[in-house]
Amino acid sequence: xxxxxxxxxxxxxxxxxxxxxxxxxxxxxxxxxxxxxxxxxxxxxxxxxxxxxxxxxxxxxxxxxxxxxxxxxxxxxxxxxxxxxxxxxxxxxxxxxxxxxxxxxxxxxxxxxxxxxxxxxxxxxxxxxxxxxxxxxxxxxxxxxxxxxxxxxxxxxxxxxxxxxxxxxxxxxxxxxxxxxxxxxxxxxxxxxxxxxxxxxxxxxxxxxxxxxxxxxxxxxxxxxxxxxxxxxxxxxxxxxxxxxxxxxxxxxxxxxxxxxxxxxxxxxxxxxxxxxxxxxxxxxxxxxxxxxxxxxxxxxxxxxxxxxxxxxxxxxxxxxxxxxxxxxxxxxxxxxxxxxxxxxxxxxxxxxxxxxxxxxxxxxxxxxxxxxxxxxxxxxxxxxxxxxxxxxxxxxxxxxxxx
Amino acid sequence: xxxxxxxxxxxxxxxxxxxxxxxxxxxxxxxxxxxxxxxxxxxxxxxxxxxxxxxxxxxxxxxxxxxxxxxxxxxxxxxxxxxxxxxxxxxxxxxxxxxxxxxxxxxxxxxxxxxxxxxxxxxxxxxxxxxxxxxxxxxxxxxxxxxxxxxxxxxxxxxxxxxxxxxxxxxxxxxxxxxxxxxxxxxxxxxxxxxxxxxxxxxxxxxxxxxxxxxxxxxxxxxxxxxxxxxxxxxxxxxxxxxxxxxxxxxxxxxxxxxxxxxxxxxxxxxxxxxxxxxxxxxxxxxxxxxxxxxxxxxxxxxxxxxxxxxxxxxxxxxxxxxxxxxxxxxxxxxxxxxxxxxxxxxxxxxxxxxxxxxxxxxxxxxxxxxxxxxxxxxxxxxxxxxxxxxxxxxxxxxxxxxx
Numbered sequence: 001x002x003x004x005x006x007x008x009x010x011x012x013x014x015x016x017x018x019x020x021x022x023x024x025x026x027x028x029x030x031x032x033x034x035x036x037x038x039x040x041x042x043x044x045x046x047x048x049x050x051x052x053x054x055x056x057x058x059x060x061x062x063x064x065x066x067x068x069x070x071x072x073x074x075x076x077x078x079x080x081x082x083x084x085x086x087x088x089x090x091x092x093x094x095x096x097x098x099x100x101x102x103x104x105x106x107x108x109x110x111x112x113x114x115x116x117x118x119x120x121x122x123x124x125x126x127x128x129x130x131x132x133x134x135x136x137x138x139x140x141x142x143x144x145x146x147x148x149x150x151x152x153x154x155x156x157x158x159x160x161x162x163x164x165x166x167x168x169x170x171x172x173x174x175x176x177x178x179x180x181x182x183x184x185x186x187x188x189x190x191x192x193x194x195x196x197x198x199x200x201x202x203x204x205x206x207x208x209x210x211x212x213x214x215x216x217x218x219x220x221x222x223x224x225x226x227x228x229x230x231x232x233x234x235x236x237x238x239x240x241x242x243x244x245x246x247x248x249x250x251x252x253x254x255x256x257x258x259x260x261x262x263x264x265x266x267x268x269x270x271x272x273x274x275x276x277x278x279x280x281x282x283x284x285x286x287x288x289x290x291x292x293x294x295x296x297x298x299x300x301x302x303x304x305x306x307x308x309x310x311x312x313x314x315x316x317x318x319x320x321x322x323x324x325x326x327x328x329x330x331x332x333x334x335x336x337x338x339x340x341x342x343x344x345x346x347x348x349x350x351x352x353x354x355x356x357x358x359x360x361x362x363x364x365x366x367x368x369x370x371x372x373x374x375x376x377x378x379x380x381x382x383x384x385x386x387x388x389x390x391x392x393x394x395x396x397x398x399x400x401x402x403x404x
Numbered sequence: 405x406x407x408x409x410x411x412x413x414x415x416x417x418x419x420x421x422x423x424x425x426x427x428x429x430x431x432x433x434x435x436x437x438x439x440x441x442x443x444x445x446x447x448x449x450x451x452x453x454x455x456x457x458x459x460x461x462x463x464x465x466x467x468x469x470x471x472x473x474x475x476x477x478x479x480x481x482x483x484x485x486x487x488x489x490x491x492x493x494x495x496x497x498x499x500x501x502x503x504x505x506x507x508x509x510x511x512x513x514x515x516x517x518x519x520x521x522x523x524x525x526x527x528x529x530x531x532x533x534x535x536x537x538x539x540x541x542x543x544x545x546x547x548x549x550x551x552x553x554x555x556x557x558x559x560x561x562x563x564x565x566x567x568x569x570x571x572x573x574x575x576x577x578x579x580x581x582x583x584x585x586x587x588x589x590x591x592x593x594x595x596x597x598x599x600x601x602x603x604x605x606x607x608x609x610x611x612x613x614x615x616x617x618x619x620x621x622x623x624x625x626x627x628x629x630x631x632x633x634x635x636x637x638x639x640x641x642x643x644x645x646x647x648x649x650x651x652x653x654x655x656x657x658x659x660x661x662x663x664x665x666x667x668x669x670x671x672x673x674x675x676x677x678x679x680x681x682x683x684x685x686x687x688x689x690x691x692x693x694x695x696x697x698x699x700x701x702x703x704x705x706x707x708x709x710x711x712x713x714x715x716x717x718x719x720x721x722x723x724x725x726x727x728x729x730x731x732x733x734x735x736x737x738x739x740x741x742x743x744x745x746x747x748x749x750x751x752x753x754x755x756x757x758x759x760x761x762x763x764x765x766x767x768x769x770x771x772x773x774x775x776x777x778x779x780x781x782x783x784x785x786x787x788x789x790x791x792x793x794x795x796x797x798x799x800x801x802x803x804x805x806x807x808x
Contacts, residue, residue: 002578002611004669005521008678018479018684043475053468056693057461063656064457066789071447071654075422103507103657103688110686114518114542117409134685138518174406207406250475251692252467253507265408274412280422281538282514284507287691288655289460385470 007140010152016130016369017041023353024363031361037392039320040363042183042338042381044248045388046312049305052247055293063289073288075280077101077256081295085256088298089215089241093228094258098272100279103286104255105213105242106131112209112238112257113139115271115278116175123156123173127184127370127377129211132177150372159373160185162343166332167193170200179211181218184370184379185341186333188223194230201236207263207271208237213255216246216310218336234260238271243294245313245338246306254290313338316389317382323393324380338382341367344404352378352404360395378404411544414556420534420773421445427757428767435765441796443724444767446587446742446785448652449792450716453709456651459697467693477692479684481505481660485699489660492702493619493645497632498662502676504683507690508659509617509646510535516613516642516661517543519675519682520579527560527577531588531774531781533615536581554776563777564589566747570736571597574604583615585622588774588783589745590737592627598634605640611667611675612641617659620650620714622740638664642675647698649717649742650710658694717742720793721786727797728784742786745771748808756782756808764799782808 013019020040028034048056062068076082076097083096090099102108109131116122118140124132133155136142143153151157158168166187170176178197180189189197201208210227218225227237242255259275285291314335321334324342334340346352349366356364356378365381367374384392417423424444432438452460466472480486480501487500494503506512513535520526522544528536537559540546547557555561562572570591574580582601584593593601605612614631622629631641646659663679689695718739725738728746738744750756753770760768760782769785771778788796 001609001668001670003523004671004673005519005523005678007521008519008673008681011681017476041476045473045475047469047473048464048467050468053464056464056467060452060457060460060464063452063460064454065451069449069451069652071449071652071787072421072445073655103691106688107686110515110518113686114514115409115412117411117544118522119407119409131685138682138685140521205405248473248475251477251689253688253691264405266405267408269408269412274409277412277415278542281535281542282511282517284510284657285655287507287657287694290691290693383475 007138010137010142010144011134012145016365020363020365027357034361036361036363037384037388038363039381039384039392040365042245043383044245044250045384046248046309048248048252049297049302049309051299051302051305052293052297055296056289058296059289059292070288073285073291075283075285076276077286078288078291078295081291084295084298088303090226090228090258093226094234094260098260099256099258100275101286101291102255102257102279102283103253104244105211105240108240108255108257110135111278111283113141114282115274120174121154121156122175122177123158123171124177124371125160125168125179125182126157126372127160127367127374128177129179129183130370133371150368157371157373160187161373162330162332170197172204172206174206175209176201176206177209177211181214181337182333183214184339184365184367184374186335186337186339188218188336191222191224191229194224194227198227198230198233198236202232205266206236210237210239212239212241214245214337215241216306217314217338219314220336223336228258234262236263238263246310247294248309252290254286254294312386313382316384316386319389319393320380320382323396327397334382340380340382342378342380344376344378346404347376349375349378355401355404359399359401360392362392362395411542414541414546414548415538416549420769423773424767424769431761438765440765440767441788441792442767443785443788443796444769446649447787448649448654449788450652450713452652452656453701453706453713455703455706455709456697456701459700460693462700463693463696474692477689477695479687479689480680481690482692482695482699485695488699488702492707494630494632494662497630498638498664502664503660503662504679505690505695506659506661506683506687507657508648509615509644512644512659512661514539515682515687516644517545518686519678524578525558525560526579526581527562527575528581528775529564529572529583529586530561530776531564531771531778532581533583533587534774537775554772561775561777564591565777566734566736574601576608576610578610579613580605580610581613581615585618585741586737587618588743588769588771588778590739590741590743592622592740595626595628595633598628598631602631602634602637602640606636609670610640614641614643616643616645618649618741619645620710621718621742623718624740627740632662638666640667642667650714651698652713656694658690658698716790717786720788720790723793723797724784724786727800731801738786744784744786746782746784748780748782750808751780753779753782759805759808763803763805764796766796766799
C-alpha cells in the first residue's frame with residue numbers, strides 16, 4: 001500500500017470549526033430541546049441584498065439562452081469584475097490584472113501555500129486564523145507538534161497580547177501572515193503599525209500575506225483598509241480578501257487575491273507569474289453565475305447594501321461588547337471588527353467554551369483554537385440576527401459563569 | 405528577497421489552454437476579420453437546462469429572505485446533494501459520505517496532489533490531461549524536464565497508442581492517473597481493462613485516481629461508467645467527476661470526488677480521513693446557490709436534459725469524425741466520448757495546430773499539449789453549436805491541408 005503523506009500525521013485533531021460543529025451536535029444529542037445560539041463561527045446570517053438576488057436571477061435566465069450562455073472563463077476571473085473590484089477597493093493603488101478573483105480567501109490561502117512550497121518558513125500572529133498554520137503543516141513547511149508548547153516546530157509564532165495591544169513584536173520568516181482587522185482578536189493595525197510591518201518585511205526579505213477579509217468593518221477613517229495604503233507595500237505584500245462578510249457571501253463563495261507585479265523572488269522572477277500559473281493550473285475560475293451577478297451588483301445600490309450589512313453586524317458587536325464589559329470582562333475588538341475577544345478566568349479555553357455552552361447554550365469559539373496565545377480567551381462573533389444577539393446577551397447576564 | 409519555490413522553474417511554458425487562448429488572440433490581432441471556430445478546449449456551448457435555470461432563480465429568491473438564507477455549509481457538500489449524486493451515479497456502489505462535492509475536477513486534482521505530498525511517484529497515461537503532470541511538478545514530485553524526451557524525470561509515462569488500442573502497458577508508481585472516457589484520445593476502457601487496472605494496482609501497492617469526468621458520454625451499456633463497477637476497486641481507487649460536461653457547468657463549477665473508506669495507506673490510516681482534512685482545511689465548500697439549485701434539478705426532467713445535452717454533443721462528434729474519416733484521416737474516439745483524436749502527417753502538433761488555424765480558422769488542440777505521446781495528433785472537441793460544427797466540417801473539406 002502507498003505510504004501516507006507524513007505531514008498529515010503532524011496535524012492536531014480536526015480543523016477548528018468542524019470540531020466546534022461536532023461538539024454542537026454532541027450537545028444537541030444530549031439536550032435535544034436546547035435552543036442553541038451560535039456566536040461561534042463567523043458566519044453571516046442576514047439575507048443576500050436584493051440587488052444581488054435580482055442580478056442572480058437575471059444571469060440565470062441568460063445562462064438558459066444560446067446568446068447569454070458562457071462556459072469556461074479566464075481562471076483569473078472576469079476581466080470586468082477584476083477591474084471593478086480593483087477600482088472600488090484599491091482606487092489608484094493597484095492594476096486590475098494584479099487582482100485574481102477566486103472562490104474565497106480560505107481556498108486562496110491553501111493555493112498560496114502550494115505556490116510557496118515546502119521550503120518556506122512562515123510566521124503567524126499568535127492567535128491567528130488556523131488555516132495559515134494547518135496548510136503550512138500539510139505542505140511540509142513545519143516540523144512536529146510540540147505538545148508542551150502547543151506549537152509546531154519551524155513556525156515562528158508572534159504573540160499578540162493585551163500588553164502589546166495585539167500588535168506583535170515582528171520576527172523573521174520568509175512569509176509573514178498578518179490579519180487586520182484581526183481574526184480572532186478584533187484588533188486593527190494602525191497606519192504606523194503597518195508601516196512598521198512593511199519596513200520590517202523589506203529589511204528582512206520577507207513576503208507579507210495580508211489577510212484583509214474583514215477590511216469593510218473598518219469605519220474609523222484613520223485606519224488603513226488595505227496594506228497598499230502603505231508606501232512600498234506592493235514590493236513586499238500579497239493581499240487576500242473576500243465578499244464573504246460584506247456581501248453575506250460565506251456560502252456563495254467569492255473572494256480575491258492581489259499579487260502586485262513589483263513583488264519579486266530573489267532570482268528576480270515575479271511572484272505574479274507563479275500565482276498566475278497556480279490559478280490557471282489547479283483552479284478553474286469562480287462560478288461565472290456568481291461572478292456576473294456580483295459584477296452587476298457593485299453599483300451604488302449594492303455598495304449601500306454592503307454598508308448596511310456591515311453596520312448591522314457592527315451594532316451586534318457593540319451590544320455584545322457592552323454587555324460583557326458591564327459584566328466585568330476585559331474585552332477587545334468589536335469596534336472596527338465583527339469579533340469580540342474576551343479574557344476569561346479559565347486556563348483552558350475549551351473548558352470555558354464548554355462552560356458557556358452548558359450554562360447559556362451559546363456557542364463561542366475557544367481561543368486556543370487560534371493558537372496557544374488564545375488559551376485564556378474566547379471569541380464571540382457578532383454575526384447573528386439581532387433578536388438572537390439580544391437573547392444571547394440576556395442569557396449571559398442571567399447566567400452564573402463562575403468558572404470563566 | 406524570498407527564494408522562489410524551485411518547482412516552478414521546472415514547469416514548461418504556460419498551461420496548455422491559456423497558451424491556446426494566447427495563440428487565438430494573436431491570430432485574431434493579425435486577422436481581425438477571421439471567423440474563428442473553436443474546437444479546441446472542451447468547453448460546453450449549449451444553454452443551461454431550464455430546470456436548472458428555474459432552480460437557480462428559486463434559490464436566489466430564497467437567499468434573499470431571512471428563512472431561506474444560508475451561510476457556510478459543510479465543506480464536504482450539502483448532505484442531501486451527496487446522497488443524491490451517490491444514488492444517481494453510484495447506485496449501490498458507494499456510501500454518500502464517501503462522496504465530496506467540490507468546485508470541479510480540476511480543483512480536486514490539485515487538492516489531491518496537495519494531499520499526496522511530495523514523496524509520491526505518479527504514473528500518467530501519455531497523452532493525458534496536463535493538470536496531473538503540472539500539479540505533480542508544482543508539488544515537487546518530479547525532477548527536471550528532459551527536453552529530448554519531452555518528459556519530466558520521476559514521472560512514469562504509460563504510452564497510449566493506436567497499437568495498444570490506447571490502453572497502456574501499466575507501470576509501477578504510487579499513484580496511477582487514469583482517465584476514461586479518455587481526454588484527449590476519446591478511448592473508453594472496457595470492463596476487462598479496468599479489472600486489469602484494479603488488479604495491477606492491488607498487486608503493485610498503487611492508488612488509482614480515476615478521472616470519470618466524461619462518464620456520461622458512455623452510451624454503450626457494456627462499458628463501465630465508474631471504476632466502482634469493478635470488484636475490489638474501492639480498496640484501490642479514488643474517482644473524480646464533474647457536472648461540467650453533462651449539465652453544461654464548465655463555468656458554473658460543480659464536481660465531486662469519491663474516496664472510499666476501504667482505501668488505506670500502508671500505516672492502516674484511511675485516505676478518506678486525510679481527504680476530509682484537506683477539504684475542510686483548504687476548501688470552503690462549493691457555492692451553496694449552485695449546490696442547492698443542482699440538488700433540485702437532479703430529477704427526471706433534469707436527468708432527461710442531461711441525456712439530451714450529451715446526445716447533442718455526441719452527434720457533433722459523429723459529424724466531425726465522419727467528415728475526417730471521409731477525408732482519409734485516421735481518427736479515434738468520438739463514440740462514447742466528446743473528443744476525436746486525429747493522427748496527422750505532421751511531426752509537430754503545434755505546427756499542425758497552426759496549419760489548421762491558418763487554413764480553416766478552426767482552433768483545435770495540439771496533441772503534444774497532452775504529453776510527448778500526442779506529438780503527431782490533434783484533438784477535435786465536439787463541444788460547439790451544431791451550425792458551427794457543420795461550418796467547421798465544410799471548411800475542413802474545402803481546405804488544402806497538405807501538411808497534415
